[in-house]
Amino acid sequence: xxxxxxxxxxxxxxxxxxxxxxxxxxxxxxxxxxxxxxxxxxxxxxxxxxxxxxxxxxxxxxxxxxxxxxxxxxxxxxxxxxxxxxxxxxxxxxxxxxxxxxxxxxxxxxxxxxxxxxxxxxxxxxxx
Numbered sequence: 192x193x194x195x196x197x198x199x200x201x202x203x204x205x206x207x208x209x210x211x212x213x214x215x216x217x218x219x220x221x222x223x224x225x226x227x228x229x230x231x232x233x234x235x236x237x238x239x240x241x242x243x244x245x246x247x248x249x250x251x252x253x254x255x256x257x258x259x260x261x262x263x264x265x266x267x268x269x270x271x272x273x274x275x276x277x278x279x280x281x282x283x284x285x286x287x288x289x290x291x292x293x294x295x296x297x298x299x300x301x302x303x304x305x306x307x308x309x310x311x312x313x314x315x316x317x318x319x
Contacts, residue, residue: 217266225251225259227296230285233269234293238284268292 220226228248233239239247245256260283263269268289274280285293303310 220262220266221268221292223259225255226263229256229259229263230268230289230293230296233283233285234290238272238282241281241283244283263289 221230225248228251229244232244232247241256241260244260245251245253248256260269260271264271267286270284270286272282272284274282
């Protein structure tokens with residue numbers, strides 16, 4: 192007879208709490224202008240090298256690009272491939288979760304474009 196894998200309501204609740212905690216942690220790290228730009232650019236191309244990313248993201252420093260690439264890699268959103276050449280060539284590419292997040296980022300951008308006039312009007316009314 193086969194065994195069925197059941198989880199208790201307490202285990203399910205613990206899994207949900209862990210997922211919520213992990214989501215807050217990831218979104219806190221990823222929700223910055225540099226990470227969004229990196230995700231967007233990598234989604235347009237199959238892969239990009241560090242120098243290509245830096246050249247296409249206006250104003251990003253070497254240090255900020257490095258920090259954001261490491262954070263995205265640590266969170267499983269991009270893959271880093273080192274090619275055995277001289278000098279070494281390193282390519283960055285979005286993973287499946289990274290490509291899915293890019294769709295969310297694009298949804299946020301589309302939302303901004305859709306409601307741009309209302310947002311501008313609200314800010315003017317508020318005094319910004």
